[in-house]
Amino acid sequence: MKILMVASFLPFPLFSGGQIRLYNIIKKLSAKHEITLICEKRNYQTDRDIEELQKFCKKVLTVERKEQWSLSNIIKTGFSFNSFLVTGHVSKEMQKLIKDETKNENYDLIHVETFYVMQNLPKTLLLTASLRSLPVVLVEHNIEHLVYKKYADKASFMLKPLLYLDVLKLKRLERLFWQKATKLVAVSEIEKKLMNRSDVVVIPNGVDLDKFKTKNIKLKTEGKKTVLFIGDFKWMQNIDAVEQILSKIWPIILEENLKTKLLIVGKKIPQKIKSFGKEGIIFDENILDSADVYKRADILLAPIRIGGGTSFKILEAMASGVAVVTTDLGIEGLGAVNGKQVLVGNNENELAKQVIRLIKENNLLRELTKNARNLIEKKYDWEKIVSVLESVYKSA
Numbered sequence: 001m002k003i004l005m006v007a008s009f010l011p012f013p014l015f016s017g018g019q020i021r022l023y024n025i026i027k028k029l030s031a032k033h034e035i036t037l038i039c040e041k042r043n044y045q046t047d048r049d050i051e052e053l054q055k056f057c058k059k060v061l062t063v064e065r066k067e068q069w070s071l072s073n074i075i076k077t078g079f080s081f082n083s084f085l086v087t088g089h090v091s092k093e094m095q096k097l098i099k100d101e102t103k104n105e106n107y108d109l110i111h112v113e114t115f116y117v118m119q120n121l122p123k124t125l126l127l128t129a130s131l132r133s134l135p136v137v138l139v140e141h142n143i144e145h146l147v148y149k150k151y152a153d154k155a156s157f158m159l160k161p162l163l164y165l166d167v168l169k170l171k172r173l174e175r176l177f178w179q180k181a182t183k184l185v186a187v188s189e190i191e192k193k194l195m196n197r198s199d200v201v202v203i204p205n206g207v208d209l210d211k212f213k214t215k216n217i218k219l220k221t222e223g224k225k226t227v228l229f230i231g232d233f234k235w236m237q238n239i240d241a242v243e244q245i246l247s248k249i250w251p252i253i254l255e256e257n258l259k260t261k262l263l264i265v266g267k268k269i270p271q272k273i274k275s276f277g278k279e280g281i282i283f284d285e286n287i288l289d290s291a292d293v294y295k296r297a298d299i300l301l302a303p304i305r306i307g308g309g310t311s312f313k314i315l316e317a318m319a320s321g322v323a324v325v326t327t328d329l330g331i332e333g334l335g336a337v338n339g340k341q342v343l344v345g346n347n348e349n350e351l352a353k354q355v356i357r358l359i360k361e362n363n364l365l366r367e368l369t370k371n372a373r374n375l376i377e378k379k380y381d382w383e384k385i386v387s388v389l390e391s392v393y394k395s396a
Contacts, residue, residue: 001393003029004101004134006120007039007113008089010062012049014290015267016232017312018141021187021205022113023053028386030056036105038097040065040089040117061101063093083170085144086116094120102134109135109396115177116144126180135396138181139203143191145171150305151236183396185389188333201392204333205312206382207319211291214321214373225359227253228297228322230265230290230313239270241303244348246276249303252352254279258359262301265293294320298365299358303351304330315380318342318372323365325354335379341372 011022026035037053041062053060067073068088077084099122101107110125112118115138118126125132145167152163175196178184184200186192192200229245231238242264250262261280264273265287274283287293294300300317304327314331317324324330324342331342338344343358345351358365 001033001108002106003033003035003109003111003393004098004105004107005035005037005039005057005111005113006094006098006117007037008117009065009113010039010041010045010049010053010060012045012052015287016235017205018113020312021141024206024208024382025386025389026053026056028382029389032390034058036101036107037061038094038101039063040091040094061097063091063097066091077166077169081169081172083173084166085148085170086119086173089116089120091117091120095122098122107134109137109182109393111393112136112138112181114139114141115174118177118180132182135182136180137183137185137392137396138177139185139187140178140191140195141187143174143194145174146194147237183392185392190333201388203385203388203392204380205315206380206385207315207376209319209377209381212294212316212319214319214369224259224261225298226261226263226296227299227301227355227359228263228265228293228317229301230287230293233266233268233270233273237304238266239273240305242273243276244303244305245301246273246278246281248348249301249352249355250278250281252349253355253359256356256359258356260359263293263297290316291320294322297322299323299325299355301351301355302326302330303345303348314342315376318369319376319380321369321373323358323368324372325351325358327351336372336375341368341375343368 007022009018011019014020014023029035035057036059037057038061042065050060050062073087077087098120118138125134125136148170149167152160152167155163178195178197184195184197185203186195186200187204189202192202229242233239261282263282263284265284267285269283269285294317300313300322302311302314304311311330314324314326326342326344327346328344336342343354345354
């Protein structure tokens with residue numbers, strides 16, 4: 001097939017879950033299909049990052065990602081039916097690139113990553129399925145309005161009305177574009193149930209099983225065990241999780257006087273988080289490859305309270321032989337079972353106690369990591385995932 005892929009981000013380097021997902025999908029698809037990628041490029045991304053995608057794509061066409069938090073975007077949002085998120089992704093340059101490509105090339109379909117760039121497609125491609133010239137497959141990573149609502153719920157009294165209004169705008173647009181897509185893809189069964197379409201296809205996130213290997217992990221039965229948190233700190237979910245770890249969970253673990261340390265890894269860790277620096281805490285912003293990070297860890301602590309989709313950090317840890325302690329939300333839709341592949345806690349005390357159990361009980365740690373790797377091999381291999389996506393393309 002000849003595929004035009006439109007994305008809200010350039011999927012390299014692999015700093016976020018969305019980048020990891022789309023990079024691996026493009027890599028696998030390129031073996032059988034011809035791909036042109038049109039996407040937004042952040043200011044930290046370089047020509048070398050574009051060249052990495054050119055290994056798998058016939059063409060990579062980028063537009064500069066404009067500043068989201070600008071006075072112009074705020075004013076435009078205030079005087080329109082668009083949400084703040086959608087306003088920030090309206091791009092005349094992207095609109096022109098898509099229009100030119102669809103006019104000059106004979107594509108079989110358009111694959112869109114995240115609904116908030118879908119408004120950049122020509123209006124003729126957003127008509128009803130029987131009238132449009134190309135099928136559109138929309139892939140959603142989250143239910144965005146629910147993520148933003150959880151953030152709004154925590155906002156100050158003065159900001160809440162404005163944020164809730166924006167959430168309503170976001171919900172309306174999200175559902176509008178879900179209906180306009182020829183085929184709609186979710187990453188988990190939980191999200192499928194929340195989408196107002198009967199034909200949603202679930203294509204979960206995956207793991208590169210050749211890159212993330214348990215044989216590279218040596219279980220430390222003596223000395224300090226390393227508890228890991230890893231994440232992209234541009235996302236509010238990760239900031240919320242680390243603040244919870246540092247202020248509530250880690251102090252409980254320290255009270256046990258165990259041989260352990262906490263490793264917090266991610267780009268641009270906020271200063272307010274670094275200021276929490278306490279005994280046994282290491283901050284590392286020089287992440288180049290997450291697979292190397294998991295080699296340094298024994299336990300992943302992921303107290304997820306805000307989010308959607310499927311957490312890559314949990315999948316990668318499970319593939320790498322790192323035991324996982326998380327919340328019910330963290331394994332929602334994964335198929336992992338508390339006590340078999342992971343340990344679950346839904347408040348600070350429970351999460352701390354589960355980490356303490358794994359530090360003390362090496363046999364439990366071994367059993368969890370073995371079962372977790374088996375689950376990953378069975379359900380989350382990229383080869384299997386991309387084959388499902390290809391069947392969606394054919395049906396579209």
